[in-house]
Amino acid sequence: MKKPLLSLFLGIFMCLTSQAQENYFFPGETFNPNVPSPSEFLGYKIGDWHTRYDLIVKYFEKLDELSEMASLKTIGYTHELRPKIILTIASEANMANLEEIRLKQLQLADPSQPKPDVSTMPSIIHQGYGVHGNEPSSAEAAMLTAYWLLASQSDLAKNLRENAVVHFDPTVNPDGRDRHSHWANTNKGFPPVADPMDREHNEVWPGGRTNHYWFDLNRDWLPLAHPESQAKIAWYHTWYPNVTTDFHEMGTNSTYFFEPTKPYGSENPVVPRKNYDDINTRFAKYFSKYLDEIGSLYWTKEVFDNSYPGYGSTYPDIHGGLGLVFEQASSRGHLQSSQRGDISFEFTIRNHVRSSLATMEAALDNKDFMHDYLREFFETAVSEGAKDPAKNYVFGDEFDENRNRMFVQFLMDHQIKVYENTDDLSLGGYDFKKGKSWVVPTSQPQYRMVRTMFEEVTEFADSVFYDASTWTMAHAYGMPYAAGPSVKLGEQVTNNTPTPYEFPEGKAYAYLIDWSDYYAPKMLFDLQKAGVHVEIVNRPFTSQTQNGPREFGAGTLMIPMGFQSLSESNVTDELKTLSVVNHQQVYATSTGFNLEGIDLGSNLVGAVTQPKVIMVVGDGVSSYEAGEIWYLLDSELGMPITKVNSDQMGRVNLFDYNTLILPSGNYNSFSESVVNHLKDWINRGGTVISMKTASLWLNQKEIIKESMVARGESTDPKELPFAERSAFEGAKQVGGSIYMARLDLTHPIAYGYNRETLPVYRNNSIFVQPSKDKYLTPIRYTENPLLGGYISDKNLELLKQSASLIVTPVGRGRVINFFDSPNFRGTWFGTNKLFLNAIFFGDKMD
Template sequence: MLKKLLFLLVLCSTTLYGQDYFFQKFHPFNKEIPSPEEFLGYGIGERHTRHDLIVAYMEKLAEVSDRASIYQYGKTHEGRKLVILTISTPENLTNLNSLKQKHLAFTDPSLNATNYSDVPVFINLAYNVHGNEPSSSEAALLTAYTLVASNSPEIIKYIKNAVIFVDPTINPDGRDRHTQWANMYQGNPLVADPQDSEHNEGWPRGRTNHYWFDLNRDWLLAINPESRGKLTWYHEWYPNVVTDFHEMGSQSTYFFEPMKVNGSLNPIMPKENYEDLNNLFGDYYAKALDSIGSFYFTKEVFDGTYPGYGSSYPDLQGGLGLLFEQASSRGHKQTTAFGEITFPFTIRNQYTSGITTIKAAVENKEFLYKYQQEFFKSALTNATSSKIKGYEFGDNYDANRVKAFIDKLLLHKIDVYKSGNSFVVPTKQPQYRMVQTMFETYNKYRDSVYYDASAWSVANFYNMKYKTVSSLKMGEKIESTNNLVTVAPVQKSEYAYILDWDDYNTPAALYQLQSKGLVLSSAFKPLTVQINGASKTFNYGSLLVPVSLQKKSPEEIYKLLSDVQNKYKIPVFGLNTGYNVKGVDLGSRYVQPITKPKAAMLIGEGVSSYEAGEVWHLLDIRMDIPITKIPMRNFNRANFDKYNALVMVSGRYSLTQNQQKKISDWVKKGNTLVTIGSATKWAIDKKLVKEALTKEEKDSTIVAVRKPYVEAEENIGKESVGGIILKAHIDNTHPLAFGYHDKTVPLYKNNEVWLAPSKNEYATVIKYTDNPHVDGFITNKNMDKFLKPSASLIVSPIGRGRVILFADNPNFRGSWYGTNRLFLNALFLGDKIRVPN
C-alpha cells in the first residue's frame, strides 16, 4: 500500500511538472478553476482530446468563472457544436455590449472616434481549421485556462485591456476523425518510428470537414456551415487581430509572419498590414520563442495573396490575420532528422504564440485601432478616386444562380441594390475591398509562385455577366435573399408541362420528379410555345412532362410539379398543345426521355478527397441526388452494373489491367464514365479512350542554359498552374452544354492536364479561346504551348457507351456554380450523346 501511495505521489508530481512545461510563468492560478488536466483526467499532450470534451471544458470555464462566457455560432455537418469562449475581466464582460459599440465605431467611416486607449482590443484566437493539425486545439485549452484562472499581473493586464474570443476548433468533424486515428494507434510506450500507423493517417484523413472541404480556403467562398457561421459572427465583432494556427511537415521547425511577398502587383490590402503590422508582431514572436529555445523561420513561404484564408480574410476587414505553422508530430512522438518531436512540444509553441499575440495586441492597441479606422475610411477614399462607380450584374435565364451570388455578397456585408432587371453593387461603401475581390481581375503580378490560387474573382465562379458602370442607378437595397426569386404558380394542364432547364435548381427538380415515378424528356432543339396567349422560347434541354403518357393521374402530376416548384423556385408551365409556334413540336424525335441517373464514384487511397467531396457535396446538398461512394479497396467485388454513371475525380489510380478492363467493359454496355483532371490523363495514358494530350515538341539541338541552383525551386514552381480563370468557347448545342446561352464560359484551371481537341469533329464541347486569360498567373510557355491549343471538355465513345473527359474541375471548392451544370448534364444526358466512332 505504501509503495502504491509513493507511486501515485511520483506520478502526480511528474504530471504537475509536465503541465507546468506550458504555463509555469503564469502562476498563481485560481484553485477554484479546474485545469484541463483535472477536467479531462489526463495531461495536455498525453492524448488527443475529442471535440466534445473541448467544448465541455469551455462550458465548464464559463460556468465557474466570471471571466468567461460561451457562445455557439453554429453546428457542423455532423452536428458538432461550434463555440467561442469570450474572456475578459468581469467588468468588461458585464459592459460587453457597450464596449462592442465603442469598438465598432472604429469600423464606421462616418464616425471620428478618438478614444483609442479607452476601448479593449478585440482578439480572436482561432484554432484547428485543419482537423489533423491538432496541436492548436490543445493549446486553446491551455490558453483559455491561463486567461480564466491565472492571477499573475501579466495575465490580469491582458484581460483588462482585451476582449479575447477563443474559437477552440474551427473544424470539429475533421479533428475528431484524426483524434480517433491518433488515439486508436497510440502505443504504450510511444512509438516514434515514422512508419508506424499512428503517423500515417488513412484516407480521407482529418484535414478536411465532413464533405472533405479545406475550410482554410472557405472564408471567401463560404460554402460550408462552419465558415458561414463564423463569418456571421465575424461581421458582428470585427476583431482587431485573428490567429490562424496550423501544422506542417515534421522535418521543419516553426513559422510565423511576416509571410512571403504578396503575389499581387498592387494588393488591395494596405501595405501597412503586410509591412508594418506583421513585422511589429514578428518581433514579439521571435523573443517569445527564443526564450523557450524554439527555432523558427519567416518570409520564405506561405503568401497571403488569396483572400480566403483564415490569415488573410481578416486583413480585408481592417484587422490583422496571423499565420502560424508548427512542425507536426503526426501523433504523439515521432523521429525526425532533428531528433524526436513530441506532441507536448508542438502544443507549447502554439500556446506561446497565442499568449504572445495577446501581449502584442494589448501593447499596440492604439496602433491597431487607428489602423482599423483608417482602413475603412481609405476604402471610401479609394472608391471615390476610382473611375469605376459600381458593378452591374444579372442573368435573365437563371434566377437561382443570381440568388446564390447575391447571398455570397450579403454574407460579406457588401451592399447590393436592385436596378431594373439587374442588380448593382456600388464601389463607394466600407466593404470596397471586398467588392474588388468579387469583381476585379488581374494580369500583372510581382511574384510567380503562389501558395494557392492566383485568381478568385468570384463573379466568374458564378458565370455572372457583369460590367463596370461610371454612374449609378440604384433602386431598392437588397437586405435578404429569402424572397428574391419568385415564380408564377404552375397552371394545371391535362396535356403537358414544360420546365426551363436554364435554372440552376432544375436538375434537382428533375431528379425528384423521376424519383416519384414521372418520365420526363429533354428537348434537343429549342422550341417556342404559346403560354397565356404569348410566345415564349425555351432553350436546348428544356424538360417536358407529357401527362397522358404517365402512370399517374393528372391531379397527382400537378401536385408533384407544384411541390418541386415550391421547393426549388423554378419556372414550370402548363401546355395545351404539342404543336409549337417555332422549333420542334412535343412529339419530335428531338424530344428524348431522360434516364434517371444512378451514379457511383470511386473514393479512397490515391483519389483526391477534395474533388470527391465536391461531387458528393454538390449532389447531396444542392441537388438532393444520392451517389454511391465505392472505396478502391472494394473495387474487385463492386457490381458496377447497378449504375449507369461512374465518376473518377483526380487522383493516382493504380488499377490492374483486369480492373481497367472491368471499367472498359462496363462503359461499352452503354454507360457513362466521367473523368476529371488527372483521371482524364489516366484514361488517355491507359488507352481507355482514343484521345491525346497536348504535348510540347522537343528540340534536341537546344542546350540548357545554366542557372543558379538556389533559384531552382522558384523557377520550377512557377510552371505549375496554381489556379487561374480562363475563357473558353462552348458548343451550347451539345447536350453537355444544355442550359448555356452564351458562346463562351469562364473556367477554372488548377492543373497541368492539357487535353488535345478530339479528332472527331463533334466531340469537343469546350475549347479555350485564342485569348483565354481572364484572371490569374500562368507562364507564357504554358499559355502558348499547352493551353491555347487545348480543349477543356470532350466526349469519347467506347462501344455503346462514352467517356466524358473534363480537363478542368467543374465543381472546384463547391463554388463554381457557373460550371456545375456541365457535370450535371454529364450525369443526366450522357447516355443521350451519340458521337460516331
C-alpha cells in the first residue's frame, strides 16, 4: 500500500506545484487540463533545475502528440547531433492550411507577385530562445510560453491561435545549453547558494556560451559557418516572419533591456528608418506594459548593437521583419545575489515569459501593418537597387574554383540572385574571365543583403562598437570584385555543383597539384595520411602536362612516382579518389625537365613534413580564437589537432610535435620549466604559430625580440567630463575592421596566392614594427590600407607603420607571428591559407 499512497501524494504535490507556478507566471488564468504544464511533464518546478535539451524536445513532442494545434519539425542537427526543432502553434484551421499560409507569406515578400489581401493573413511570429548556452532562462520561458499559447483559455491566447502562426525555436544553441545545464545542475546547492563566488556561478573554460567549436552563434546568422545557423537561415527563408525574437542575459547587477537600441550609433545602415523610428516604438509600449505589471526594472535606447547583420535580432530587420533583442540580469545558476537582492532563476524566466507574451500581442495588434511593411520593404529594395550607381557587382577568382563556388553558394543561401558572366570584363583594376566570374545585379529583392556583402563603409555615426564595425563578406572570402555598370547577364545560377576534372591517363614521372585552390591543403593532408610522399616546388615553373604546357606557381605540390613506399597503382588510386573528394585537378608530367624555371629535382624542391600539431587551450586563452583554429583544422581540413589545457603543459613533451599553436591569451601561468622546455624545443627546430597577444607574451619572455611601434606623445585632453569616458576611451580601440595588405609572393606564407594584395581582418590594437630582417615581414599593410570599418586617425597611422605578420627565427626553429585574424568567425576563407601555409610550410619560412 505504500507505493500507491506515495504516488498519490506526489501527484497531489505536483498538481499543487503546477498551479502555484501557473499563478506566478500567468496570474488569474485558466488552462486546458488536457495539456500538461512543463512542471507536470518534467516532474519539477520550472526554475528548480536547468532543463536538459532532450527533455525540452520531449516536452514539445508531447504537445505535438496531444494537440492538433501544435506541430513539431526537425530542421537540422547540431555538431553533436542534437536535433534543431521548431514547434508551430496555430488554430486547427490554420494548421490544416499551413502550407497555403506559408506560400502566401512568400508571395507577400516577392514584389514580382501580386500582393495578397493582408487582412486575411495571420501574423507570422518567430520566438527564438537561447543562442547563448549559459543564458538559460529563455529556453525555460520557451516551454512556458508554448504551453500558455496552446492551453490558456484567455481571450488573448484564443485570438492568437486564430490569427497568428507562432513558431518556437526553444534553443538556438543546444550543445552549449547542455554544457551549461550540466554545470549548473551538478554544482547546485541545497539550499541554493547565492554567493557569486560559488562554483555554480563560475563555469570552467570555455563555458556554455558557445557551440561545440566555441563559436558565438549570435554572430553566425551572416557567416553561416555552422549547421545550427545554416538550418535556421534555410528555415527562415521559407517563412519570412513578421516578428523574430532573440532572448539573452547579461550581468547579474543589470535590469532588463528591450529595443529600441541606441539611436543611429547602433543601427544597421541598410535597414529603413521606419524600422527604428516607428516599428520599434510601437512594440516597446507593449514590453513596458507587461514588465510594469510585475514591477521589473528596464531600460531602452542605450548600448546594445543592432548594426552587425549576423545577429539574431538584426538579420530579420534586413528581411522586412522586426528583430527584437531582449537582455536581462542573469542568475547564472539557480540563485545569485545582486545589488538589488537575490535574483532567482524563476524570476529571470518570468521576465522572458512576459516579453514573449508582449511580443505576440504587439504582433497581433499590428498584424496588417507588419504585413504591409514586409511588402514595402522588398518593393523599396528593388527600386533603391535600380537607382544605385552600381548596377552590378562582378566577382570571381580565376585561380580558385572551390572558393568561387563557396562564395556563390553563400550568396544563394542568403537568397541573393547570382548570374553567370558571359564576357571577359575589366573592372576596378581586375580582369574577370568568362566562365570564372559571376554577376550580382543590385536591382533585386535582396538588394540590402547585396550591399551587406559588397559595400565598404568607413564613415559612422559612432566610434564605439560592441562588435565588428565592418562585415564586407566579399573581402572575407578574399574575392576580387568590382562595382560596375549594367552588363549582360548569363543564366541565373541554380545548380552550383562543379564539373568533375578528368584524371590523366597513362604512366607519369610525377603528378602536380596547383596550391592555389582553397582545398589544396586538404588534398595534401589526405595524401599524407594515405601514405603518399609529397614534395613542394618552391619556385614558379612551366611543365609539359597531359593538357600541354602549363605554368605553376611556387608552392605547387609534386608527387614523384620514383620515391613512393606505396605501389604505383596504389598511389594512382589514392590520387584519383582524393582528387574527386577534394575537387582538385591533378596534372601529370612524363619528365622532370621543365620547359621553364627550376626542374623537379632541384634543390629548391623538398619533402613536405606531415604536420603534428598541438594547441594550447584553457584558462587565459581566447576560446573564440582557439575555436576558430580547431574548426578550421577539424571541419575544413580533416586534420586531428591535440588540444591541451594550459595547466597541463608541464606534462607535454613538445618533441612529439612539430607545430605549436598559441591563440591569443595570457600564458603567465606557464611555469619556468615549461617556458624553458618551450625555448629548447623551438631552438631545436620547432614551429610556433603565435596569435596577437601570445606574441607579446613571447616577447616578454625574450623568446622573440620584436619591437612595438612608437606611439608618440599623448594628444588626449587633460580634462574631460566623467560621462564621456566610455565613448572617448572606446574610440581608441580597433573593434573589427578590414585592411588591404601586401604579400611577398615569393615567401612560403603566401604560397597559393596570385595577387600581391589581400584583404585582412584586424580586431586588436597591437602595433609591432616590421622585422629588422628585411626578408621576414612577408605581409605588410599598403599605403592607404583601410577598406572598411572604424579606426581612429591615430591608430591608422600606427597601423601603417606596423606588420601584419612577422617570422622570427629562434635557433633552428621559428615563431610565425599573426597580428590579424586569418580565421575570423570561420568565414575568412580568403586568409585561411596564410594560416595553413604556416602549418604545412613553417619549417621553410626562415
